[in-house]
Amino acid sequence: MSAQRSVFPQIDPDEVSSNPSGNRPFREVAARALSRRSVLAGGAVAAAGFLVAGGGTAPAAAAAPAAPAGTPGRGGSRPFLGFTPVPTSDADALTVPDGYETQVLIPWGTPIRPGGPAWRKDAANSAADQAEQIGMNHDGMHFFPLGRGSEQNRRGMLVLNHEYIDQQLLFPDGDAEITPEKVAKALAAHGVSVVEIAAGRDGRWQVVDSPRARRVTAATPVTFSGPVGANHPALRANTAPQGTINNCSHGVTPWGTYLACEENFNAYFGTEDPDWEPTPQQARYGINREGFGYRWHEADPRFDVAVNGNELNRFGWVVEIDPMNPRATPVKRTALGRIKHEGCEITEARGRVVAYTGDDQDGDYIYKFVGSAPWRAQRALGRSPLDHGTLYVARFDDDGTGRWLPLTHGKGPLTKANGWADQADVLLRTREAADALGATPMDRPEWIAVNPRNQDVYCTLTNGSGRGGAANPRTPNPYGHIIRWSEKNGDNTATTFDWDIFVLAGDPAYDDRTELTEENRFGSPDGLWFDPDGRLWILTDVSNSSQNLPEKGYDHIGNNQMLAADPRTGEIRRFLTGPRGAEITGVITTPDQRTMFVNVQHPGEATVAWGEPTPENPRAVSNWPDFDPQGRPRSATVVIRRTDGGRIGA
Template structure:
């Protein structure tokens, strides 16, 4: 262990807790669990050359032993990882293993429909143009097949993807100067969800096609509310009609074929110039203040002035259901899943009932689970949404390796009228405060969750945190993050008890000798996704205020990356490394698993390691993927496939 541990950055607002409770934090329980069963080690065969998207090849990595872990799939274990690991790097390129090919698809500004408004590299596209183009900062996504049969279904489909936020220095020709209504309108059009129809041509390249299904759901699209918090609820009566979805981070899909987009840092868009305004208790708990994250929209639009239009903020922080195959369907905010900073909402089915897991992505907040009250098909047969009928729970992780799901139900436990709770709608509007009252376990920024396709074990990425807790906290602060997994009692995902363990402790062994990753080190795990074979894909989001910086302990980890893990053996290999300033987020394959789609978000964003983009020089950090000497960096989806036509990641 080095003499001095890296300091946890406080630059990112979601690294700052708004949780005032004294609930026992997860960190104080972690050391005991690590002492019982160490974090799983990552192993790899020696890495060799790799393919680059935009630059030359670089070095090799050495092997490290694999540590065994209890099998999760049961029965004979077959090898899952069949590629040679790529090295870390800090170049402005995207790298994948030898034997793999890549294609940049649908970068920010691509027309939703062929023939739509063309991308202008000087960022001079109007708000009206942006409403017909791919949004900014691609995040979670899913591929919905359209073709019939296994082959055709993997060559044509709808790609539905989130756009988390905007970088206003890159979005506008003059950057953040002089916020105007037109700028707010363009920024709103760059948020939300894009639905595009794509097809693989005879040459093996993917492209968009004209489609009646292609469309945008933006920050201005009409929406409705369903569940215990109805659209007419007094706390939703803002000055404008219900519209828009914002800060769309991760997602989920339902067994009935809809897409769940999740609203995370919605507080970032609100502010006020009113010197007399002060946040109330609920606003403080959700991080709402007079400045937000500095967007300045409130100076040009009363919709985002928290003093003038306070109820508008209550319309965000929900899981939003979209039917990608019905252009006439109005997006619905499903209030039974609670109002938090939803990172995502991964679903599974147990005993015929829908189960949805979601994390509240802020330091010191919680992990939640929604369980339907009856089989989901029964609800659909009655013309009702399965997501409107069920119980929302919050997790308590106990130090003996067990855990309990605590029900967020009005009238139960402390959630009574006597304690100031009015009804179930009130519980869901103030979900964070209800979870505080129940004694849930504060976590180090719970991000994506993933459910193993065979064992139904659940994994959650904890990207980093302040290590709020006692002396037993093994990392205080926790700048690198870790992944926790649990098995629900009896293998039933509707159960209210579970057993948990640390799957992997992320970080750099040079700075923390408890990290056992070797050359496949990584930091700040974020995106998680299981492919149908049970490979766990891990995507990283090291903050740009830490990325590549020795003083933050990130000089060896390099740019953000995607790795693949074998949950049974604990083996982890680095599959992809992104360009400068980006995070890697969002991953899915076609049904035959021979084509993978991965999102590269915010390449070129400001970072102390490389510089600050300006209107005069938007390329200060990155010029990926176009590498145009007069262009600017653009988030994009990358298509990845094997030269031999095999399954991505497989032997």
């Protein structure tokens, strides 16, 4: 997902690696993975590489080509993807195929209950107001149905993350001065929103009053569970544990809870102390004096790394939230490791919970947690299935196979003799432990999705330097790609797998090995979700330092978009394009698949192509979705329906 751009975007901070290990990059692995077995259904494969501007060609790797738009997806005459692709766009608009309609729902600043503090288009809402309103920059999202039968498709709890904030848009006067009130408002605009929504007889959705509605912000009390308990010395700081921040994608447990995932927590910390230097552990997580330019440490010592260094250790976790119980304290599940979690995709195998997560920074890793026992038995004993199990990190090998390496204290190099005190130490320093095991660096691993038809696993690698490996076959890799793997015997608890590349993103005008066309070319895949029918929905996050720019190879790709893919044939079609400066993020449908919810994040953010919002002109880049001449752009959830009432995408 996007990193905070509090200054004009010259580069996305996620594209800068903090991995100093000498682990073999995936680029080298993929370069030798030319003999690809057809372990995963998907048709023919084609060599892929990237023509570097300097004239060299990167090593090639196998990739499934995207099929023409008319290819049937299930062996019959009707295509699996039943819509006409939309063209690319650089307009300040949201576009969907013919036969579909949209509705803007819960933009930033909407009260979480009817009658709550109203949105003020000049951004003059207070911190107290913001704590009762929908947060900024919508990201991962899930719909929890309420009621029975058809009512489940018309009413439910919508739970969504708010990844970060744009201080130029959040405050009437921007960020020229940082005050305690501004920090409080910024904290309130982060976190998670839990709102009850319902569809009226006309099909339009709205927020309804609900005792379950609440905000979980960066100031909400939290607790810790698992090997790094709430009383661990590394968690002792100047305040009681509070807050979740930079929540990117998410997960959903079989027992009905929501998992918010903390990604770029390093963004918010800094110091004015000229003598402070990061420790090796802090540097491995990207901690420095400036963070991403928020400057909160100027007004709140909680975020001053020289004054309150242990506060850092409270972030980088997966946070469990009960959407049905507003009194339940959010719990940070430490057995899942401390990294920049992009998401937490949950599946079930042999009765056990399996959780996949990517660490979203160039040169970092893909992880998997496997529960130690069937989750129903664990819960019957009053234990969390997310507290008991083994965390693994992935290694991708030359021959198209891979292995999950256990991050377990006492095994391999993770011993006391090598400086690892116990399992809590391993989890607090998850990145360093993965370095020690020889995991494969990747090109920014982001969302992960499991195919409900066969349990194959897909992961977006949004872009990178190419040091991440053969599953990252281009050097550099400005467009990104999607990899997939099949666990041994289809068992997601297995410790070995076979892998290949599902698709290389890009523009054939700049990369003649990209097997895409005008109907489906895209770059920087980020979000990923399988619907119940097995369609793979792909959401993109082209950085605003590259979006629409010919010198970056992105002028033909246009604004960010969402596409749908048929995993069996490789067919991909563009379904949606977003407004200027925006990223397309979370996606989910109602159980009947006749209503889709999609998040549009950070419209109007500073871009090289379109300019930079200012307090005097917050509409410099975009004015979506309100198009109010006195307003400002707002992240929002969009409701999408077919005009004939049919299933989305079918």
